[in-house]
Amino acid sequence: MTNSTPKLPYTYEFDKEELEAIRACNEQHGFAVVKDLLPQNLVEKLKTEVLQTLEQACDSRPGTTHFSTNFVELSPTLFSLLTYEPYMKIVRHLYGNAPISLNRSAAIYKKPGAAVGAWHTDWEPKIHPYRCNAVLNTTGASSNWFYLNGTHPERAGIAIIPDSHTEEWVAPEGFDFTANRKSFYRLGTEPKDCLEMDFEGVFSLYTEPGDLIIFAERTYHGVHAHNGNEARLSCALSFRTKGQDFSECWPLPESAQHFISSCSPEVKSLVEEYLGIDTGWVSTN
Ligand SMILES: O=C(O)CCC(=O)C(=O)O
Numbered sequence: 125m126t127n128s129t130p131k132l133p134y135t136y137e138f139d140k141e142e143l144e145a146i147r148a149c150n151e152q153h154g155f156a157v158v159k160d161l162l163p164q165n166l167v168e169k170l171k172t173e174v175l176q177t178l179e180q181a182c183d184s185r186p187g188t189t190h191f192s193t194n195f196v197e198l199s200p201t202l203f204s205l206l207t208y209e210p211y212m213k214i215v216r217h218l219y220g221n222a223p224i225s226l227n228r229s230a231a232i233y234k235k236p237g238a239a240v241g242a243w244h245t246d247w248e249p250k251i252h253p254y255r256c257n258a259v260l261n262t263t264g265a266s267s268n269w270f271y272l273n274g275t276h277p278e279r280a281g282i283a284i285i286p287d288s289h290t291e292e293w294v295a296p297e298g299f300d301f302t303a304n305r306k307s308f309y310r311l312g313t314e315p316k317d318c319l320e321m322d323f324e325g326v327f328s329l330y331t332e333p334g335d336l337i338i339f340a341e342r343t344y345h346g347v348h349a350h351n352g353n354e355a356r357l358s359c360a361l362s363f364r365t366k367g368q369d370f371s372e373c374w375p376l377p378e379s380a381q382h383f384i385s386s387c388s389p390e391v392k393s394l395v396e397e398y399l400g401i402d403t404g405w406v407s408t409n
């Protein structure tokens with residue numbers, strides 16, 4: 125784990141009612157943590173649903189990581205957060221209470237023994253040929269992660285670089301960017317995505333199971349190695365403002381079609397522009 129985690133000169137952990145402070149911190153510093161947002165019963169249900177979704181896909185090898193990229197379509201509890209007001213009022217406030225759409229969702233099952241997850245930004249440019257990440261991660265959507273076992277650098281906890289969420293941000297001292305600024309590498313080494321977890325600017329997060337970690341689309345993040353003894357379970361949602369142009373996009377997948385048409389009128393406006401995801405899709409021009 126990193127020994128150099130500095131104490132930040134500003135508050136980044138908030139109570140769920142501190143809507144404006146949460147928004148302002150994410151805008152200014154590229155991240156914010158909301159303490160104690162989900163009650164234990166929702167955390168337990170989400171854990172069960174992450175396990176149900178990903179455990180059977182897991183092989184017996186230690187240290188592997190498994191992803192779902194349409195978890196909101198599969199998890200009744202993650203879906204129920206779309207009408208969970210303590211959460212949704214934070215989400216709406218992040219977008220200045222403008223009309224918003226569900227952008228994407230995820231779940232991750234990470235086994236003990238997993239190696240460091242390389243530093244990267246989720247943002248990537250739409251330079252042909254590009255894939256769905258370039259479409260869904262250039263919408264201005266902040267990620268909302270629920271680390272259901274909490275976050276700790278000993279147990280595959282996430283680390284971020286505060287203030288790395290702007291186009292103007294320069295790589296950490298002694299590093300340069302890899303292609304398209306996707307990651308960075310230490311000068312004098314091969315230009316490969318950075319796996320170091322202890323250099324100046326790294327901020328390792330510590331959270332409890334009901335906490336929410338918000339970070340901006342461009343914020344650089346890396347994941348510590350998993351030296352704990354239970355699988356790390358996490359899930360995420362993201363939202364974007366409505367009315368964006370998706371003329372270059374995959375056809376609405378059947379699972380997303382089914383998901384949208386099965387939604388109650390209460391969440392219609394949040395899901396009517398949902399695109400689902402087709403991880404095999406490639407841009408045509
Ligand atoms: O494993 C994590 O916590 C982070 C995953 C991540 O950064 C991603 O899916 O883009």
Ligand SMILES: [Fe+2]
Pocket residue numbers: 244245246345
């Ligand atoms: Fe990421």
